[in-house]
Amino acid sequence: MIDRLLAELPQLMVDETVKAALLEDWGRAGDITSQATLPKHARARAVIAARKPGVLAGLGFAESACRQTDAALSFLPLKQDGERLAPNDQVARIEGPARALLSAERVALNFLGHLSGIATATSRFADQIAHTKAKIVCTRKTTPGLRAFEKYAVKCGGGANHRFGLDDAILIKDNHIAVAGGVSKAIDAARAFAGHLVKIEVEVDTLDQLREALQAGPDVVMLDNMSPETLQRAVEIAAGKVILEASGGIELDTVKAVAEAGVDLISSGWITHSSPVLDLGLDIEIA
Template identity: 70%
Template sequence: MTTHSPHTVPTVPLPELPRLLIDRAVEAALLEDLGRAGDITTQATIPASARAIATFATRKTGVIAGLEFARRAMALMDPAVRFSMLVEDGDRVAPGDEIARVEGSARAVLSAERVALNFLGRLSGIASATRIFADLVAHTPTRIVCTRKTTPGLRAFEKYAVRCGGGANHRFGLDDAILIKDNHIAVCGSVAESIRRARAFAGHLVRIEVEVDTLAQLVEAMGERPDAVLLDNMSPATLREAVAIVAGRATTEASGGVGPDTVAAIAESGVDLISTGWITHSAPVLDIGLDIAVG
């Protein structure tokens, strides 16, 4: 029977994203879409006085994330647009489910439509992919975590979506913690020496994780008492040996070769965390549409 270390990431909700961060991203997306002359199609075809009632609805099964982005896209086009959320971020949805309704200026709704759907579809896609992995390991204490393989400029939002899907976050940036990888070790000379240098450099609140490829490297690393070990591209059988060697003295994180067909076996090895970049860099967009009526 394997024992998970007390260092496992706790299950806690992600705090709300600061509205300022959301507004800056949504405003930049709207400016990109509106260009130099605004939405000339809508201006040409829709009277300024026209009103619209529209519904955001899912076309596929998934998990929702990013409703606030859609709401802010509408509000930035026209603060008078009413946006009603019918579900919450993190909720599972089925095809045809209505997730939000908007009512107000038809021009504002039409001009904000694509930006709202881009954020909503992208973030919900990440949440949905994460949920698939999280469900596959739900019979174990292992947590699914993301990586820094994110869309430039959208990392905070994509990591939020991971949390909506039942996953946890790894580092947000290079300054969060020290993660000694194989190339650091190659330049430094050895696993042990790289950890010693990191320990001498780090403040008392900075955690140190080291990547190892073999059990021999792991034994060497544990002699220097790292806070976490990243077990790279190891088979489930080797991971079980690694977990036994660590024996709860550090957080164990498995990475490499993670997919829907392997993640359960990896989790059953007893590792605390499984990190995968797929849930952020390759997750398909969740198909969400905006069904609109213009009055």
């Protein structure tokens, strides 16, 4: 599982994003603090370690930050993305030119902390529903420019991915329905438009809308802001005819009841847009 996750992000995508972050951090003159205080030929070694428990994601970004800063920096991973971390667990060891090491530190930790935070939040939701068939999925509520990476972190945490953009699936929301003139009309129009490989999902707010949607035959129905009791009734009405996704304000203390209602998917924007950073630090030793 971990090897599969590591293979999903093309290195070029990682390197280009990390490069932009390094250039942003270095500004016009580079790391003037390290240049001012450290001898040019000074060397150092360091370890990246977890300060709090969580799930690791983004190790390749830290490695890229070190490699692109100075090829003379050696980066030895001690864990893999998707692994659970306990406090003080060592994630990686770095050794080489001290100036380069410190110039790469913040970018490396920013990516590691952010992506590991998403993986950790996802894992906590996934753990709550592990006894059910439901899966936690992310949304398009992501940081601009980081969507692919944040969705990767979701998978590291045991979740699954919803659509990546507006072009890879049709998702008919309440505003589409309002303009189109109804659930059935919107689904029929989408079916006439879509190619044979394009999935169609429709959002419904009531059980009556669900019944109307089932007549039109979408691939997935999103049940928006429904109580666990209403979700359970929706599962009974759908009777396995479509994939059912629960959405809307689902939190860690409510996700178990939602999953136990029998839905297939539970979508959460919170895991990508509001998950706290996982605290990881870099501790340095003179080589």
